[in-house]
Amino acid sequence: MTGEELLVVGKPLRRVDALDKVTGQGIYTGDLKFPDMLHAKVKRSEHAHARILRIETSEAESLPGVIRIFTSKDVPGENNVGVIVPDQPVFAEDTVRHYGDAVAMVVAESEDLVRKAVDLIKVDYDVMPGVFDPEEAMLPNSPLVHPDGKYGNEGNVLSKMGYEKGDVEKGFRDADIIVEEEYRPGYQEHAFIETERCIATSDGRNVTVYGSLQCPFYVRDAVAGALGIPRARIRIIQTAIGGAFGGKEDVPSELCARAALAAYILRRPVRKIRSREDSIVMHTKRHPMIIRHRLGATREGELVAARVEIISDQGAYCSVGKYVQKRAMVHACGAYDIPNSKVDTSFVYTNNILTGAFRGFGGPQVAVASELQMDELARRLGMDPLKLRLKNIVEKGGITAKGQNLDNCGKGLRECIEKAANVSQWDEKRDAYEKFNEKMKHSSTGTLNIRKGIGMSSIMYGVALGGPTPDSATSTCQITEDGSVIITTGGTEMGQGAKTVLSQIAAEAVGVPLHYVTILDADTSIVQNSGPSVASRITPVIGEATRRGAKEAVSEISNLACKLLGVNRVRSVIAPDGTPFSVPADAMVKKADIDKFPDKVDYHELVRSCYGEAKLLLGVGFCSTPTLLENGEYRDYYTYSFACHIAEVEVDMDTGRVMVKKLTCANDVGKAINPQTVEGQIEGGAVQGMGYGLMEELVTLNGRILNPSLVDYHIPTSLDAPQITPLIIEEHDSFGPYGAKGIGEPSLIPTPAAVLNAVGHAIGLAVRKTPASPENVWRAIRDHR
Amino acid sequence: MGDRSIKLIVNGYSYNVSVPAETTLLEVLREELQLTGTKFGCDTGECGACTVLIDGRPFRSCMTLAVEVEGKRITTIEGLANGGELHPVQKKFVELQAIQCGFCSPGMILTAVAFLGENPKPTRQEVRRAISGNICRCTGYQKIVEAVIAASKINGGGRK
Ligand code: FES
Ligand code: FES
Numbered sequence: 001m002t003g004e005e006l007l008v009v010g011k012p013l014r015r016v017d018a019l020d021k022v023t024g025q026g027i028y029t030g031d032l033k034f035p036d037m038l039h040a041k042v043k044r045s046e047h048a049h050a051r052i053l054r055i056e057t058s059e060a061e062s063l064p065g066v067i068r069i070f071t072s073k074d075v076p077g078e079n080n081v082g083v084i085v086p087d088q089p090v091f092a093e094d095t096v097r098h099y100g101d102a103v104a105m106v107v108a109e110s111e112d113l114v115r116k117a118v119d120l121i122k123v124d125y126d127v128m129p130g131v132f133d134p135e136e137a138m139l140p141n142s143p144l145v146h147p148d149g150k151y152g153n154e155g156n157v158l159s160k161m162g163y164e165k166g167d168v169e170k171g172f173r174d175a176d177i178i179v180e181e182e183y184r185p186g187y188q189e190h191a192f193i194e195t196e197r198c199i200a201t202s203d204g205r206n207v208t209v210y211g212s213l214q215c216p217f218y219v220r221d222a223v224a225g226a227l228g229i230p231r232a233r234i235r236i237i238q239t240a241i242g243g244a245f246g247g248k249e250d251v252p253s254e255l256c257a258r259a260a261l262a263a264y265i266l267r268r269p270v271r272k273i274r275s276r277e278d279s280i281v282m283h284t285k286r287h288p289m290i291i292r293h294r295l296g297a298t299r300e301g302e303l304v305a306a307r308v309e310i311i312s313d314q315g316a317y318c319s320v321g322k323y324v325q326k327r328a329m330v331h332a333c334g335a336y337d338i339p340n341s342k343v344d345t346s347f348v349y350t351n352n353i354l355t356g357a358f359r360g361f362g363g364p365q366v367a368v369a370s371e372l373q374m375d376e377l378a379r380r381l382g383m384d385p386l387k388l389r390l391k392n393i394v395e396k397g398g399i400t401a402k403g404q405n406l407d408n409c410g411k412g413l414r415e416c417i418e419k420a421a422n423v424s425q426w427d428e429k430r431d432a433y434e435k436f437n438e439k440m441k442h443s444s445t446g447t448l449n450i451r452k453g454i455g456m457s458s459i460m461y462g463v464a465l466g467g468p469t470p471d472s473a474t475s476t477c478q479i480t481e482d483g484s485v486i487i488t489t490g491g492t493e494m495g496q497g498a499k500t501v502l503s504q505i506a507a508e509a510v511g512v513p514l515h516y517v518t519i520l521d522a523d524t525s526i527v528q529n530s531g532p533s534v535a536s537r538i539t540p541v542i543g544e545a546t547r548r549g550a551k552e553a554v555s556e557i558s559n560l561a562c563k564l565l566g567v568n569r570v571r572s573v574i575a576p577d578g579t580p581f582s583v584p585a586d587a588m589v590k591k592a593d594i595d596k597f598p599d600k601v602d603y604h605e606l607v608r609s610c611y612g613e614a615k616l617l618l619g620v621g622f623c624s625t626p627t628l629l630e631n632g633e634y635r636d637y638y639t640y641s642f643a644c645h646i647a648e649v650e651v652d653m654d655t656g657r658v659m660v661k662k663l664t665c666a667n668d669v670g671k672a673i674n675p676q677t678v679e680g681q682i683e684g685g686a687v688q689g690m691g692y693g694l695m696e697e698l699v700t701l702n703g704r705i706l707n708p709s710l711v712d713y714h715i716p717t718s719l720d721a722p723q724i725t726p727l728i729i730e731e732h733d734s735f736g737p738y739g740a741k742g743i744g745e746p747s748l749i750p751t752p753a754a755v756l757n758a759v760g761h762a763i764g765l766a767v768r769k770t771p772a773s774p775e776n777v778w779r780a781i782r783d784h785r
Numbered sequence: 786m787g788d789r790s791i792k793l794i795v796n797g798y799s800y801n802v803s804v805p806a807e808t809t810l811l812e813v814l815r816e817e818l819q820l821t822g823t824k825f826g827c828d829t830g831e832c833g834a835c836t837v838l839i840d841g842r843p844f845r846s847c848m849t850l851a852v853e854v855e856g857k858r859i860t861t862i863e864g865l866a867n868g869g870e871l872h873p874v875q876k877k878f879v880e881l882q883a884i885q886c887g888f889c890s891p892g893m894i895l896t897a898v899a900f901l902g903e904n905p906k907p908t909r910q911e912v913r914r915a916i917s918g919n920i921c922r923c924t925g926y927q928k929i930v931e932a933v934i935a936a937s938k939i940n941g942g943g944r945k
Contacts, residue, residue: 018879021887022871022894024822024862031821191922193826193834193888242824242888243922276827495886495923676882680928684885687925710831710920718913718926 007574008507009738012676013514015500017240017493026240029197029212034269037199038067040262041114041272043104043121044281045096048351048703049130049143052094052123055104060120065109069121070262077228081253083218085151088317088354090226090257096125097145097316098351099704100282102254107262107270130351131156132703134313135290137348145316145349153349158314159322161329162344165403171305171340175296179377183293185365185752185770187698188286188358188691191715194242195279198256199271200263207260208235213252214244214492215532220524222253223260234260235525244494245688246357249534250319251283280708284319284356285698287312287347289328291369301383303392306401308332308369310345312355319356321347326466328362330636333401334370335413335460337394341401351703357534359685363461363749364692371457371753372766384430385757386421389458390414400460404636408626412668412731413642417458419727420644424664429454429648430761437762449653455757458644461746462637463736464537467627471537471638474528475545477506477553479617483580483607485510485517485550490530491542492522496744497677498538504673505543505737509550511572512580512603536641536742539673540735541625547737549621556615557606558582564601572603582606626735639733641741642668645686645750647758648722656778658759660690660720663751666727670741675728678743682726685747691716693752694772791855795820796864802851810854811835811846814861822862822891826920833919836892837861843899862891865898873936874898883932885923893919897933906937 020026057069072079072091079093080086092101106117131137131145137156145156152159172178198211207227213219216236224231236256241248255272262270274282289312296305310328314321325347332343378385394400396410421427433452440451465471475489487506493499503517510516520526530542561570561582569585575594580603583589589597610617625638648662665686672678695714699706707713732739752770759777760766767780790803795818802817811828814820814837826834828847835847838860865872874897877883884890893916900907900915907915912933913926921929 012882014879015882015884017887018882018884021884021890022862022875022878023866024820024891026887027821028824028888030825031815033819191920192886193832193920193922194824194886195826241886242826243886245922276829276831495888497885680882680885680924683925683927684923685925688922709829710827711829715920715922716926717917717920718930719917721913721926724925724927 006508006738007511007572008504008514009673010671011674013504013674015497015677016503017499028194028242029199029210029239030273032199032210032239034199034201037269037271038107038109038266039111039114040105040107040259040270041118042102042258043118043123044278045092045099045101045103046123047096047125047127048098050096050125050127052092052096052103053126054124056122057104060106060117063113063117063120065113066117067107067109067266070105070107070258074265075226075261078225081222081225081257082318083250083320084322085318087146087151088254090254098353100353102258105258105262107266130703132350132352134311134348134350137350138346145351151318156349158318158347158349159325160346161325163329163402164342166340168305168307168340168342172296175304176299177380178294178296179373179380180294181373181376181768183291183369183372183768185368186288188696189280189698189713190245190247190358191710191713192243192245192247195274195276196248196251196255196283197273198252198259199269200256200259201269202263202267204264204267206233207264208237209256209260210237210239211252211256212241212248213238214248214494214534215250216492216522216524217490217529218250218532219252219256222257226257226261227264235523238492238522241492241494245359246534247283249357249532276710277708280713281705284354286358287324287355287362287365289365291366293369293373295373295377297377301381301388301391303336303338305340306333306338308343312345312347313350313352314347315350315352315354317354319354321356324356324362327462328366330402330462330466331363332366332370334367335394335458335642336392336401337398338401352700353705359688360745360749361535363459363745364689364752367457367459367749367753368756368770372756372760372768375455375757375760376766385456386417386426389417393458402636408734409639409731412729413458413460415729416642416644416666416668419729420456420646420664420666423725423727424454424646426454426646433761451651451653451762453651453758453760453762454646454648455754455761456644456646457750457753457757459746459750460640460642461749463639463641463741464535464541464625464637465531466637468634470624470627471531471541472622472624473530473542473545475530475542475549475621476528477549477619477621479510479553479607481607481611483512483516483604485512487517487519487546488527489542489546490522490527491538492533494533496681497674500677501539501673502543502546505547506550508738509547510554513574513578536744536746539740540742541623543737543740544623544735545621547621548623549619552619552621553617556610556617560606560609561601565599638735639741641670641746643746643750645754647754649755649758649762651759651762651777653763653781656774656781658694658772658777660694660722660755662722663690663724664727665724666729667743667746668729668731669743670733670736671730671739672728673738673740678728679726681743682747683724686724686751687716687721689748689751690755693755693770695720697771697773789852791852793851793854793859794856795859796861804851806852808851809847810837810849810851813851814846820861820863824888824891826888833896834889834892836895836919838895838899841899841902843896860895862895865894872898873939874901874933877932877936881928881932881935883924883928889919889921893921893929901933901937909934
């Protein structure tokens, strides 16, 4: 960039979907209605592991208004889905492998009827022993979840991944101090307020599915596979989404495949809306992990070696597990420069709920381990955790623990830590809280036995899909006769502000005000596959494709402007009344003076002239991330973004109850395309992360989820959420549009560990089993006594 | 089959519907009256997405039978804007980006509107308490609290 002033990017403009959403006009899947629409609901498995002997449907079928009951026999194509390996059945065939398996599906004239009919389906099972603990699942004689090993699994081990850098044994020999601990971050449920839903329609040949989905192309491929028809006959249309967070990444594949099957066979629209209970019992969760972490350092606090072993419960199916595994492996040692490191990970099938994508993708779990280790080390060295971190963070020009040369980023982390520490008054509070706690320990008169703590967590986050394959995206831009700009991409708006941010990028590239731009909803028959809406990749990758497409679309307009103004380069100025003009690139004119400035051409005239001269105002933007290096090596991630979150808590020593009072969250986003939206992401991510660290606990017993409701699975309410100070740090990235990186996930990743470290500071010992619920905190205190 | 014919006053208009006695207000609004701005997130009273105002007070429409509110004044999100002009709470939700996915927003906004009617100059903590039955998974609540406070400072913020 030339340092010219940005017109639209970097401004806190109002969200393009705001008005719809505050007036109730936004159309979500459940708001659509079709004539003759049928309803559908599945019969879930009643066991964690069993053979299906018989499915008795006659009683259910005899209910007036029940149209048909579907089972695996009705699937014309492949009876399985799976983004990585096709191990998940559309309908369980002969075996059920967890409580969330679909055995059959009722289609009927009303929601009421489907509920009644589902209860009338009787299934005979031959119950088999199940395996519910990933470590037990790795033992030789444990029951096998996928006995044939056809998904590349060995026994129950779906996949092993690891790396070694340097000489770890020697590293530990040289260490003056070694900290070795086990951490057990648990499940997390997405708890989007809108449960999964879709509506399928079909004329018996083509199929259209409307849905609340993050990745329309995943769904298209799954539906094509299940129906055994070409992808070209399938159209997946995304509606407004009521929250996703990874939980609508591959989850809609099975849901939509079943609805599409019914619509295809019955030739009537079929709507499927998951009840809250079905939602929690059936969809993927954040991977629980057992993390054994060994960290060696010198007396001065310099890290010399790390050894991390991770075992994770994959549940019954792979979902996107191997991708989560890779991210967990790369980030396992944290954002530190550690010369010797070795990481091993095993992701293991069990008969528990399957685990998969959840905002952060393995990141929050490994950060819990690596960041609590840093605090443990600081405690033993008698060092300030902040100083210990600053001493060891990996910075530009350094080498990550995994071995990637940070040649193109790495300044953001120090800035995040210093800014967050400064704003939160780290030094003063650390001190004050320690004095307060000391006093409380010796006071017998106080009514409340309170301790205060402040803790931090700093992370790096590999942006977008990891290497070696570059992450790529396509986006098209057309400029219409009236100067409007229409963008198509496969990226989806799920509440994060994608449409607003992409609109700002397109408006900036074309040189028009924001309201000129329309981003079409993803429709697989119209847009290109821009890859999934995951991995915080929309802004940097789809955004860059959008910028390029818009630049190409406007190129004829710019050429004409150059010709008319007799210059080689032009730039845009938007007048105070909103009219865009082209002026010579080096013209020293401010927008307020544009009226009196002679050397300008009205954008609308340029567009009209281009149409008059039959010029093409269409651009196809394509980009791929620079993961491959010239020497044939590759980057794990093309760039990293960084964050430091600081939490302040109060702990009631008698009950173990923790209140988070404050969060100070510094996130490096490269460039905030819309600072207000970025703040929203930081605040929302931080509270979701706080929920994971503090209170969210999915209780399972032999594969059964015991709290499948929002009454029993607690997510933060407005009374739990603290005051948050979001701090935006911008380390310009050379690839992303206007320097932007992603923010969706790094907003959440550091928070759980920050909260846990604050609790650790308050009570003087670590809580290694998440969440820091009253019970877990109280136990930690008691066990220590 | 035992349909009851009832008269509802929604957003100032009166409607006659004939529904089974166990039909919830949420179902009537969404399925019979096509007022889909009222969202359903759980159907079991857990989330607050279905909140509407009944005689100015917030209720969960998924937990309210349509027959119970016969003749009462019902306000849904569609009826909040006054002849096209947004209610101050809506305005501030837009301005301060107190929305992300927007699924909690109709219920959240109506709860806030009712609350400001009773407490026109609240503190942040009072706002937090008032909206604590409406769950938002996206925003972290801060911008929502700020929007309600900001709305309380403009004229007519307490209008219902
Ligand atoms: S839908 Fe009524 S409270 Fe959730
Ligand atoms: S904005 Fe998504 S639930 Fe509140």
